[in-house]
Amino acid sequence: MKRRTFLKSAAAAGAAAMLPSSVLSLASGCTSENTPGWNFDEVLDRTGTWSIKYRRAEGGKLAMWIADMDFKTDPVVSQALRERLEKDVFGYTYGPDAFFEAIAGWEKAQHGFDVPIEWVEYAPGVIASLCQIYLTFTEPGDKVVVQTPVYDPFFDYARRLGRIAVENPLLWKDGRYEMDFEGLDRLYDKRVKVLVLCNPHNPVGIIWPEETLSRLARWCAEHDILVVSDEIHADLSLYGRQHIPFCSVDETAARIGIQLCSPTKAFNFPGITGSAYAIIPDPVKRRRFHETLDNAKLREASIPTLVATIAAYTHEPVWLEAVKRYIEGNIACVEDFFSRHACGIRPVRPEASFLIWLDCRALELPQAELMDLFNEKAGVVMNNGAGYGTGGEGFVRLNVGCPRSVVEEALRRIEAALQQ
Numbered sequence: 001m002k003r004r005t006f007l008k009s010a011a012a013a014g015a016a017a018m019l020p021s022s023v024l025s026l027a028s029g030c031t032s033e034n035t036p037g038w039n040f041d042e043v044l045d046r047t048g049t050w051s052i053k054y055r056r057a058e059g060g061k062l063a064m065w066i067a068d069m070d071f072k073t074d075p076v077v078s079q080a081l082r083e084r085l086e087k088d089v090f091g092y093t094y095g096p097d098a099f100f101e102a103i104a105g106w107e108k109a110q111h112g113f114d115v116p117i118e119w120v121e122y123a124p125g126v127i128a129s130l131c132q133i134y135l136t137f138t139e140p141g142d143k144v145v146v147q148t149p150v151y152d153p154f155f156d157y158a159r160r161l162g163r164i165a166v167e168n169p170l171l172w173k174d175g176r177y178e179m180d181f182e183g184l185d186r187l188y189d190k191r192v193k194v195l196v197l198c199n200p201h202n203p204v205g206i207i208w209p210e211e212t213l214s215r216l217a218r219w220c221a222e223h224d225i226l227v228v229s230d231e232i233h234a235d236l237s238l239y240g241r242q243h244i245p246f247c248s249v250d251e252t253a254a255r256i257g258i259q260l261c262s263p264t265k266a267f268n269f270p271g272i273t274g275s276a277y278a279i280i281p282d283p284v285k286r287r288r289f290h291e292t293l294d295n296a297k298l299r300e301a302s303i304p305t306l307v308a309t310i311a312a313y314t315h316e317p318v319w320l321e322a323v324k325r326y327i328e329g330n331i332a333c334v335e336d337f338f339s340r341h342a343c344g345i346r347p348v349r350p351e352a353s354f355l356i357w358l359d360c361r362a363l364e365l366p367q368a369e370l371m372d373l374f375n376e377k378a379g380v381v382m383n384n385g386a387g388y389g390t391g392g393e394g395f396v397r398l399n400v401g402c403p404r405s406v407v408e409e410a411l412r413r414i415e416a417a418l419q420q
């Protein structure tokens with residue numbers, strides 16, 4: 001089975017046709033405009049919402065770290081939740097067919113991936129599910145490969161669970177990240193049981209090309225390694241790029257892969273925890289995953305998860321297309337700023353999502369001083385690149401899922417701190 005021809009261009013064209021002209025005309029660069037139905041320029045007051053992000057924004061600092069966006073969610077999600085709340089009934093609830101059908105429909109329309117409903121399992125959050133996969137498919141002392149710099153819970157939880165996390169750092173070639181296949185050959189031994197793929201890759205923002213994914217699938221199949229593909233950022237592909245689900249690449253990938261996906265990043269409801277799903281084409285792996293969750297009593301999705309997921313995945317993605325255009329505008333703003341500055345900081349343009357990987361190596365600062373410059377002197381709280389493993393030193397991760405005015409203020413503060 002070769003990868004199916006994508007329907008995406010048709011889906012995207014359909015979605016674009018539904019966009020208000022004000023959204024379509026939103027130019028990249030430091031301009032923005034309000035749109036009917038939502039206003040990404042609105043600065044939200046998150047006081048009293050128990051926001052984790054804003055716990056680190058004391059004293060007027062700007063919170064531009066953890067990966068949630070400072071936008072209201074898609075109105076269709078809020079409306080569906082409101083209507084469900086109106087029923088005032090919150091008894092024990094099963095996952096209806098509509099949940100699985102919504103996911104299959106979404107995968108087909110957005111990513112051109114024909115997913116039979118029986119391949120889809122509810123998953124109690126991406127990282128919670130990854131932990132259950134570690135517990136099910138590996139033994140203590142087994143090795144899990146991660147390709148750093150990468151979302152740190154991949155290796156952090158492997159270690160907490162007594163597994164050995166082995167790093168295969170990405171290569172930086174001609175201003176682009178690549179996977180290091182020779183590195184994989186070098187690190188391989190019989191204890192390597194799992195490779196965690198980040199697709200698209202947080203924090204470097206890559207949408208992995210099909211050739212890379214199929215080569216990775218071949219290599220892992222040859223070595224009998226399970227690939228867990230974290231696809232939580234998949235619905236936020238930018239600049240018209242096409243995300244490629246790992247298990248859709250070919251038969252080999254489908255046989256050895258487990259995809260962990262979620263609507264929470266794209267539709268900005270990560271506080272509705274436990275909103276995720278797994279796509280597992282191989283029946284044996286699927287049964288093992290299912291049994292593990294069943295035995296740990298982790299297979300019950302909450303009412304908000306079911307309602308929000310179905311709403312997000314069954315409406316035309318008009319809001320989603322608009323938020324992606326807005327994020328592209330924010331990225332352009334950051335790129336424009338650093339292109340005009342002699343400081344040498346270079347943003348790595350993300351192909352997906354709202355996180356910019358800022359290459360600050362030219363500043364030649366020790367990492368602690370770099371973080372002090374941004375977080376304390378500038379008062380712009382970002383993630384420390386070094387926290388993402390080997391290759392992250394000299395970098396910081398900036399979250400631009402926020403109103404344009406906040407991005408502009410952050411850049412002003414960074415400029416002032418750099419001049420000090």
Ligand SMILES: Cc1ncc(COP(=O)(O)O)c(C=O)c1O
Nearest residue numbers: 067125126127128151202230232
């Ligand atoms: C790559 C990646 N995976 C997983 C998560 C978290 O997923 P969950 O909240 O479902 O555990 C994040 C959140 O930032 C992420 O960036």
